[in-house]
Amino acid sequence: MIEDKTPQRTSLAQLGEFGLIDHLTKHFGVSQESTLKSIGDDAAVLDFKDKKILVSTDLLIEGVHFDLAYMPLKHLGYKAVVVNVSDICAMNAKATQITVSVAVSNRFPLEALEELFAGIALAADEYKVDVIGGDTTSSQKGLIISITVLGEADADEIAYRNGAKENDLLVVTGDIGAAYMGLQVLEREKQVFQVNPNSQPDLDAYTYLIERQLKPEARKDVRTLLHALEIKPTSMIDISDGLSSEIIHLCKQSGVGCNLYEDKLPLDPQLINVCEEFGIDSTTVAINGGEDYELLFTIKMEDFDKIKGNPNFTVIGHMVPESEGIHLITRADTKIPLKARGWNALSEES
Amino acid sequence: MIEDKTPQRTSLAQLGEFGLIDHLTKHFGVSQESTLKSIGDDAAVLDFKDKKILVSTDLLIEGVHFDLAYMPLKHLGYKAVVVNVSDICAMNAKATQITVSVAVSNRFPLEALEELFAGIALAADEYKVDVIGGDTTSSQKGLIISITVLGEADADEIAYRNGAKENDLLVVTGDIGAAYMGLQVLEREKQVFQVNPNSQPDLDAYTYLIERQLKPEARKDVRTLLHALEIKPTSMIDISDGLSSEIIHLCKQSGVGCNLYEDKLPLDPQLINVCEEFGIDSTTVAINGGEDYELLFTIKMEDFDKIKGNPNFTVIGHMVPESEGIHLITRADTKIPLKARGWNALSEES
Incomplete structure (x- = not known):
């Protein structure tokens, strides 16, 4: 050998x-x-x-x-x-x-x-x-x-992408956007290093974001959690390409529309700070940044009480008739059509 | 879309x-x-x-x-x-x-x-x-x-590599070596083409060999054939890297040795002609050439009568105690230790 x-x-x-x-x-x-x-x-x-x-x-x-x-x-x-x-x-x-x-x-x-x-x-x-x-x-x-x-x-128990129904609640696990901002921090450090190989980066303010990018975890616990709560998701997908793109997949395959609420998006405080530092809108990052590997799923409205207040889950929207389309409802109560951009597209802009 | x-x-x-x-x-x-x-x-x-x-x-x-x-x-x-x-x-x-x-x-x-x-x-x-x-x-x-x-x-019905026993017969499907010589023909034509892009190759004498290289088939029929003959192979492997190398895999995993007989190797007449043309020994090609995707397997000796004369199968050797080693018995009755060379090694030599 x-x-x-x-x-x-x-x-x-x-x-x-x-x-x-x-x-x-x-x-x-x-x-x-x-x-x-x-x-x-x-x-x-x-x-x-x-x-x-x-x-x-x-x-x-x-x-x-x-x-x-x-x-x-x-x-x-x-x-x-x-x-x-x-x-x-x-x-x-x-x-x-x-x-x-x-x-x-x-x-x-x-x-x-x-x-x-x-x-x-x-x-x-x-x-x-x-x-x-x-x-x-x-x-x-x-x-x-x-x-x-x-x-x-x-x-x-298998949850497909095509099972979401009108009035179902849209739920996301954990928080979103952090993996994308982790990548931005790492790319900035790489450029600094190229200019000055002796620079010692101080990454303390970014540890959570960098960990989300370099060592993401899959949500194997969610299946157990949902089982214990006696919830069968009506549809499910993971967030690899970005929240907006995954919501559109769920909606298209299920034949429904969706209202997503900006003020419900679960963001880590570190993400908000770093978005400010980089001058990037945190909602844009949360919606279009990818690689979080959190799960996005829909549940029946009557299951709401079972997950209410559970720190693992955040209700971020609800499904509507297909004819109503897929929208983000902003903090200012404006209705903006959601577009699939994915993190590559975002990356080209920033 | x-x-x-x-x-x-x-x-x-x-x-x-x-x-x-x-x-x-x-x-x-x-x-x-x-x-x-x-x-x-x-x-x-x-x-x-x-x-x-x-x-x-x-x-x-x-x-x-x-x-x-x-x-x-x-x-x-x-x-x-x-x-x-x-x-x-x-x-x-x-x-x-x-x-x-x-x-x-x-x-x-x-x-x-x-x-x-x-x-x-x-x-x-x-x-x-x-x-x-x-x-x-x-x-x-x-x-x-x-x-x-x-x-x-x-x-x-699953056949592993480690089930061959002493005295089992070693059987190969189809014929071997053709895919390797097909590759030699194609590489020669590529070189001719590079020198003279207007040359029109006449590949009639090589059609079988080229087809074996460019469009090999997997032996999905063998399972059905063996089932109909009521034969359960004691071990099995496919010939992707060359006969010698696969025989050694079977022997090592089964803890046996093997005698392989040169005069039993199934060679297509076209292979023999082209080996002569290229000045390469056809036994070397048959043993070390790979990519034939034929199957190599062992059966109990008492199953011999069931496959005797079957055009799909050729008995090319038999398993011996591990201590006796793995040998090729040549036409001149000489015993040569079999080495795993594989077609890459052969390619470097030729």
């Missing part, structure tokens, strides 16, 4: 492709009862018994989805798992397994891949997902990560 | 990422009973009832795994599905669903992606696998394809 003869920097060319995925995942355990056979054969073997199976996949490309200038590899590995797990959480289901494929150019030594997989292992442990397969290969440029996640749920 | 306003060449930047995977897969149907919900939500939803589930994944990188100079995009799409389906066939199981993620640099217009997905659709139809998810994004360089395949099987 592969031996690490130069602990400082082992080139991947020395290793060849055979067995690299085995080397990188050899300490990964199996925690799910549904995993019968993990890495090591032509395919993994699973048994979900009478559960339904959820499958989702994401491709992450260096220079497109992440910048290694401020994203440590271990964080990147962790986040890559989280964004996939979040897709399963967004079905009101439980993530159980992932496959991880990685392509790297030869500028990456083995130690870099080990860092990446250390982050993957940490997330796999935190979210109790088994790494059941994968592929490692060389790339022509940069780092490429492809993850497919599997999950399980009972048929009657 | 996305409209193709300039049929000749639509830049991906015009489209944005939203909905591109929907556009590319909108004509894809659902053929598997186990697919409850396909593309369009945060995750697909599947139900395999009392079947076990198989999962495998592969990452294909331009310039590493394929060369668009002689690999048409439609063929590439087809082959990308086949190599994944083959991994499920190699478990003696039936492939049922795939997810397809694609990253492309902006040198690819939408029409190129449509060609790629036309090939994926063709293979999905041929192998009755549903495309249930995916991701499309931009890359910094070249084309990247990541496919995860799911399959199903009854628990007692």
